[in-house]
Amino acid sequence: MQSDSLPAANTPQPADDSRRSFMKQAGGILGFALAVPLAGPAEALAARTQVAAGPGSVTLRLNGQPTTLTLEPRTTLLDALREHLDLTGTKKGCDHGQCGACTVHVDGRRTLACLTLAVAAQGKEITTIEGLATGSELHPMQAAFLKHDGFQCGYCTPGQIMSAVACVKEGHASTDDQCREWMSGNLCRCGAYPNILAAVREVASQSAKG
Amino acid sequence: MNDFSYVQAASAKEATTLHKDTPAAAYYAGGTTLLDLMKSNLAAPPQLIDINPLPLATIEQTSEGLRIGALARMSDVGEHPLVVQGYPAVSQSLLLAASPQLRNMASIGGNLLQRTRCGYFRDAAFPCNKRVPGSGCPAIAGDNHNLAILGVSESCIANAYPGDLAVALAALDAVLTLENQKGKQRRVPITEFYLLPGKTPQKETVLEPGELIVAVTIPAAAHARQSTYLKVRERASYAYALASAAVGLDVQGGTIRAARVALGGVGAQPWRSREAEKVLVGQPASEATFRAAAAAALRGARPQSENAYKVELAQNTLVRALQQVAA
Numbered sequence: 041m042q043s044d045s046l047p048a049a050n051t052p053q054p055a056d057d058s059r060r061s062f063m064k065q066a067g068g069i070l071g072f073a074l075a076v077p078l079a080g081p082a083e084a085l086a087a088r089t090q091v092a093a094g095p096g097s098v099t100l101r102l103n104g105q106p107t108t109l110t111l112e113p114r115t116t117l118l119d120a121l122r123e124h125l126d127l128t129g130t131k132k133g134c135d136h137g138q139c140g141a142c143t144v145h146v147d148g149r150r151t152l153a154c155l156t157l158a159v160a161a162q163g164k165e166i167t168t169i170e171g172l173a174t175g176s177e178l179h180p181m182q183a184a185f186l187k188h189d190g191f192q193c194g195y196c197t198p199g200q201i202m203s204a205v206a207c208v209k210e211g212h213a214s215t216d217d218q219c220r221e222w223m224s225g226n227l228c229r230c231g232a233y234p235n236i237l238a239a240v241r242e243v244a245s246q247s248a249k250g
Numbered sequence: 251m252n253d254f255s256y257v258q259a260a261s262a263k264e265a266t267t268l269h270k271d272t273p274a275a276a277y278y279a280g281g282t283t284l285l286d287l288m289k290s291n292l293a294a295p296p297q298l299i300d301i302n303p304l305p306l307a308t309i310e311q312t313s314e315g316l317r318i319g320a321l322a323r324m325s326d327v328g329e330h331p332l333v334v335q336g337y338p339a340v341s342q343s344l345l346l347a348a349s350p351q352l353r354n355m356a357s358i359g360g361n362l363l364q365r366t367r368c369g370y371f372r373d374a375a376f377p378c379n380k381r382v383p384g385s386g387c388p389a390i391a392g393d394n395h396n397l398a399i400l401g402v403s404e405s406c407i408a409n410a411y412p413g414d415l416a417v418a419l420a421a422l423d424a425v426l427t428l429e430n431q432k433g434k435q436r437r438v439p440i441t442e443f444y445l446l447p448g449k450t451p452q453k454e455t456v457l458e459p460g461e462l463i464v465a466v467t468i469p470a471a472a473h474a475r476q477s478t479y480l481k482v483r484e485r486a487s488y489a490y491a492l493a494s495a496a497v498g499l500d501v502q503g504g505t506i507r508a509a510r511v512a513l514g515g516v517g518a519q520p521w522r523s524r525e526a527e528k529v530l531v532g533q534p535a536s537e538a539t540f541r542a543a544a545a546a547a548l549r550g551a552r553p554q555s556e557n558a559y560k561v562e563l564a565q566n567t568l569v570r571a572l573q574q575v576a577a
């Protein structure tokens with residue numbers, strides 16, 4: 041469910057400083073609505089609803105840490121990561137949702153950062169390739185990609201690894217064919233697919249045993 | 251991407267009211283179609299109304315059939331046990347579409363409103379009657395190998411809906427629930443939701459300005475439980491259909507009691523073929539029957555310069571899908 045952390049319909053907005061400070065009140069409309077108690081539904085809604093326009097404060101829960109940035113509403117999660125936080129592990133390939141290089145986890149689900157607005161990702165848990173290892177200990181999928189040489193140029197690799205971790209967790213890596221199908225959203229122009237497959241399948245079989 | 255303002259709506263009423271205030275605004279759900287179009291300069295809404303907080307992601311059995319909230323995600327619907335068991339064609343149409351990441355993001359309502367993959371529509375440097383009414387259709391004399399052969403017009407030969415889900419829904423008599431800016435709901439069969447291009451290819455659905463898709467309901471039926479979706483494409487995975495078939499059959503004692511047929515990839519809209527169904531019902535479930543049905547389904551085809559192959563491809567796809575369900 042996308043809406044778990046968001047307020048239910050018709051309930052007042054909770055006091056949330058980060059979100060509040062980001063949202064700019066539409067100038068004048070609030071005052072108008074207060075001054076005219078019998079304002080129509082459109083005015084009443086506009087008074088309650090906070091419209092974000094231009095740069096504003098956005099707080100992301102990123103690799104377990106709250107991170108506050110000043111972003112325009114049009115800034116994608118991918119650009120927020122790369123251009124504003126220097127977290128360049130997440131790659132920009134096509135920027136149109138076709139290549140999978142920008143795959144991150146949002147609330148545990150593999151998601152394309154290039155087609156996600158940062159402002160809309162507030163309140164969700166975001167994990168990038170930088171958040172996968174535990175200290176200096178690689179995630180088993182990272183280790184498996186190294187062991188099986190699951191890359192050549194490496195550009196697609198962070199997206200492949202993020203997608204692969206989710207693929208195993210979803211239970212979609214139990215056969216070679218299933219794994220190929222459920223990894224098909226991550227393109228590799230070098231053609232490292234056989235080695236990527238070997239890495240994912242090894243981690244999947246270890247997970248099944250463990 | 252153009253600059254825009256962003257606002258979250260908490261209810262359908264709030265969303266449609268916000269839309270009334272900013273008529274050129276766009277609803278933001280999964281974002282997979284919308285942001286792609288905006289990055290390609292094919293859409294430039296001044297405001298995005300984030301409808302994700304709306305409580306419309308439920309999948310539930312009702313007396314009228316399976317009701318799927320418009321904000322349910324493709325992945326959640328595709329793997330839902332009620333869908334897998336009662337409506338396999340719907341499940342398959344979802345899981346054969348796009349990629350796992352896109353399916354995690356894309357909503358059911360948004361899926362139904364995706365735009366054509368016609369290269370001329372997608373490239374703002376070209377004329378396109380769908381994008382700029384009256385500017386012309388270069389696809390008719392151009393690259394049309396993946397475009398439509400059924401329901402096309404002199405103005406547009408695009409398969410306006412390039413996806414899969416609506417094809418399965420068209421076969422299984424799904425009904426959409428829409429909510430307008432007055433808070434009124436209406437129900438529209440999906441077979442009446444999409445419009446043929448005619449002289450107005452820019453008008454693709456019966457949606458009114460600001461109207462929201464809130465749910466899809468699919469009636470339960472024996473032919474829905476015995477249904478399949480077969481998709482033929484240029485790659486084995488992660489590609490749009492060149493041709494696809496959603497079929498449902500109720501076969502008793504070797505005779506077809508009920509049949510549902512829709513084709514994807516070949517129609518200007520998801521292409522329900524009642525002609526094929528008429529040929530099937532009451533006949534033995536045999537290859538000869540299936541071949542006759544496939545011929546009936548494609549009888550009105552108007553192939554273009556590069557896509558005549560789709561006539562045979564669609565027929566073979568339909569025959570194989572029928573064989574799979576009958577087996």
